[in-house]
Amino acid sequence: MPESAWKFLFSLGAWSYSAYLLLGTDYPFFHDPPSVFYDWTPGMAVPRDIAAAYLLQGSFYGHAIYATLYMDAWRRDSVVMLLHHVVTLVLLVSSYACRYHNVGVLVLFLHDISDVLLEFTKLNIYFKLRGGSYHRLHGLAAAMGCVSFSISWFWFRLYWFPLKALYATSHCSLRARPDIPFYFFFNALLLALAAMNLYWFLYIVAFAAKMLTGQMRELSDLREYDVAEPPGPAPGKAEEPLRNGLVKEKRL
Template identity: 30%
Template sequence: MELARQLNREIDPSFWDLVTLAPIFAIGFPVCRFFLDRFVLEKLSRKSVFGTHESKLRKLSDADRDALRKTQTKFKESGWKCVYYTTAEIFALYVTYNETWLTDSYSIWVGPGDQTWPNQTIKVKLKLLYAFAAGFYAYSIFALIFWETRRKDFGVSMTHHVATFGLISFSYWTRFARIGCVVLALHDASDVFLELAKMSKYAGVRVVPDVLFGLFALSWVLLRLIYFPVWVIWGTSYLSIKAINIHLHRGYGPIYYYVTNTLLISLFVLHIYWWVLIYRMIVKQIRAGVIGDDVRSGRVQFFFSRIVLFSVFINWWKHYRF
C-alpha cells in the first residue's frame, strides 16, 4: 500500500528527472538482457530453432549450421525486444489506468484540480515510465553498435532510436508527458505482436505466425490509424487551444504547439504510408503466388497466401520500420 501511495504521489516534473533516472535504466537493461540471454533465451532458442537438428548438429554442413545459429541469434534478439515491449506496455497501461486523460482528451491539458498546462503536476509512476523508456532507447543506441547483429537497416534503426530518445526527452521537457505516455502505449502494443510473430517464424511454426501477424495488423489499424489521429492528434491540435489560455504563453507556447503537432502528424502520415505500402506488396505477392499455384486447390491458395502475407511483411519491416 505504501508503494502504491508513493507511485501515485503528485510531483512537479523536471527535466533533471530524466537526467538522473534514465542512465540508471540504461545501465540496468544490458544487465537484464545478459541474464535473460544466458538463462532463458539461450535454452529456449536452441529448443525452438534447432529442434530435431540438435542431436544432428555436427552432421550438418557448415552453411546449415551457420544458418541455424543466425536464426537462433535473431530469435534471442526478438525475444529480448518482446520482453521489453510487453513490460513497457503493461507499465504504460498501469500508469494510464483510471486516469481521466486516457479517455478524455480535454483532461490532458486541465487538472488535477484547477491546474492547466504547463503548470501541471504528474504522478511518480509517469515519471518512472518516461525514465524507463528513455533509458531503453539510450541503451538501444549502444546495443545496436556493440551487441546486436549488424543488418542492412542499421542506419534506419539508429535513426529510429536517436529520434525516439529525442522525442521522449522533448515531450517530458515541454510537459507533454501525458500525451507521450498514450503514444508509447499505442505503439508498444503493436510491437509485442510483431516480435512474437518473428519468434514463431524463426521457430518454424506455421500457423501461429499467421495469427500473430493478423493481430499485429489489426492493432496497427485500430491503434495507429484510428485511435491515434482521433484521440491524440485531435487533443493536441484542437482541444489544446480550447483548454489553454494561449495569451498566457505567447513566447514558447506556439513553438511547442507547432513542433509537437508537426511531429505527431508526420508520424501519422508515415503510418498511412507504411500501411499502403504493406497492402500493395501483399496484394502483388499473393497475386503472383496464386498464378503459379494450382488454381483448383482452394486450400493451397489459402495456405500460400498466409505464408506470403507474413514473409512479405517481415521483409518489409526490416527495411522500412520506423
C-alpha cells in the same frame, strides 16, 4: 532471434504498464483525450508512476539508437527506424521537460502493442522451422500473430493515434490554453511519427498482396535482406565487413 526476443519482452512489459496506467487507474486520458491538458501548468509535478514509464521508455530508445547502428541486423527500413528512435527520444525528453507527460503515456500505449505482436510473430516464424522439422503450432501462432499485428497497426496507429493523440495535441491544447508553448514543435514531431506509421503500413499492404497473389507461401519479414543476394567481393579484393555485425556468406 535474440533481437526479437529482447524486443518482445520489453514491449510486452512496457505496453502492459501503459495499459495499466490508462485502463487500470483513474487517469482518463484514453477515454477522454482532451483531459491530457486539464489543469496543465508549466513546471507541474509529474506523478511517480508516469515518471517511471518515461524512465523505462527513455532508457530503451536511447539504447535502441545505438543498437540499430551497431547491433541489430541491417534492414531496408533501418534508416527510417533510426529516425523513428531519434524522434521518439526527442519527444520523450522534451514532453517530460515541458510537462506534456499525459500525452506521452497515451502515445506510448497506442504504439507499443503493435511492437509486441510484431516480435511475437517473428519469434514464431523463427521457431516453426528448427531441428530439421516443421512445428505446426508455431506456424499457426505466426499466422495468427501476423493477422493480429496488421489489424492492430491500422487500428491503434492509423486510426486511434490521429483520433485521440493528434486531436488532443493539435485542437484540444489550443482550446485549453491558446498560448500553449512549443505547439508547432511537438505537433510537427507527432506528424512525423504518423508519417512513419503510414510508411511501415505500406510494407504490411505489400506483404498482404504477395500472400494473396501467391508470390509468397511462407511468412517472412519483407524488410530483411536475403544474404544470398548481394554479390561477393571481386577476386583479390579484401572483403569489407558489413555493418551491424552481419557476415557475408561465401558464394561457391
